[in-house]
Amino acid sequence: MPRNLVYFFSTCMILGILMLSAACGSPQEPSITPSVVVETQTPVSTQTSVATITAAVTTTATATATNIIPNESPTVLATATPAKQIAVLLPTGTTAPTLSPSPTASAIPSATRVLPTQNPQAVARGAKLFVDMKCAGCHIKPPRGQRIAPDLSHIATDAELIIRSPEYHGKATDAASFIYESITDPNAFVQPPFDQVTVDGLSLMPKDFAQRLAPADLQALIAYLLTMR
Numbered sequence: 269m270p271r272n273l274v275y276f277f278s279t280c281m282i283l284g285i286l287m288l289s290a291a292c293g294s295p296q297e298p299s300i301t302p303s304v305v306v307e308t309q310t311p312v313s314t315q316t317s318v319a320t321i322t323a324a325v326t327t328t329a330t331a332t333a334t335n336i337i338p339n340e341s342p343t344v345l346a347t348a349t350p351a352k353q354i355a356v357l358l359p360t361g362t363t364a365p366t367l368s369p370s371p372t373a374s375a376i377p378s379a380t381r382v383l384p385t386q387n388p389q390a391v392a393r394g395a396k397l398f399v400d401m402k403c404a405g406c407h408i409k410p411p412r413g414q415r416i417a418p419d420l421s422h423i424a425t426d427a428e429l430i431i432r433s434p435e436y437h438g439k440a441t442d443a444a445s446f447i448y449e450s451i452t453d454p455n456a457f458v459q460p461p462f463d464q465v466t467v468d469g470l471s472l473m474p475k476d477f478a479q480r481l482a483p484a485d486l487q488a489l490i491a492y493l494l495t496m497r
Contacts, residue, residue: 423443
């Protein structure tokens with residue numbers, strides 16, 4: 269075969285191979301797909317966190333309050349005045365102390381607790397009763413002769429001194445209650461030296477004044493005697 273023809277065929281084969289290679293394309297490189305690892309985190313519920321914190325705070329506060337405040341129940345104590353009661357905290361099982369009534373409440377009879385009203389009308393009424401009942405016949409110092417009853421010219425001042433003297437053992441606590449006691453219970457305190465001129469040391473004063481006088485009149489008489497100082 270002529271050399272030119274061989275060269276021609278060789279060139280055609282080479283061109284064919286090149287064209288075939290171009291048509292098929294270059295060998296495909298392997299494709300590597302990168303894998304991305306994503307760490308998945310479970311979100312924490314805000315409500316769950318808040319609830320957990322609230323529960324913890326509540327439990328701690330309750331425990332602290334329980335440790336600080338003892339288990340105590342209120343016990344009501346009655347005072348000398350029944351209408352007013354004071355509630356105080358005492359430990360459970362503790363017996364409330366017994367309160368003694370005030371001296372004024374128990375020192376004189378219940379009728380005496382209505383103290384005389386200091387007003388001109390009451391004083392004027394008491395002055396008239398003092399004369400009408402002839403109290404002055406025994407209780408005002410006579411111009412001469414022996415007295416048979418204490419002089420009441422300064423009874424308001426004298427009464428305050430008598431209730432503080434060691435010889436007095438009555439229940440009066442002030443001038444008004446002493447005068448009341450002297451009228452309604454004359455033998456509660458017989459002043460010396462009049463205990464020497466009485467029968468068996470008893471007062472000669474009538475003992476039924478509490479029954480003979482209306483409560484208003486008794487108050488008026490005491491109101492008048494309290495002005496005699």
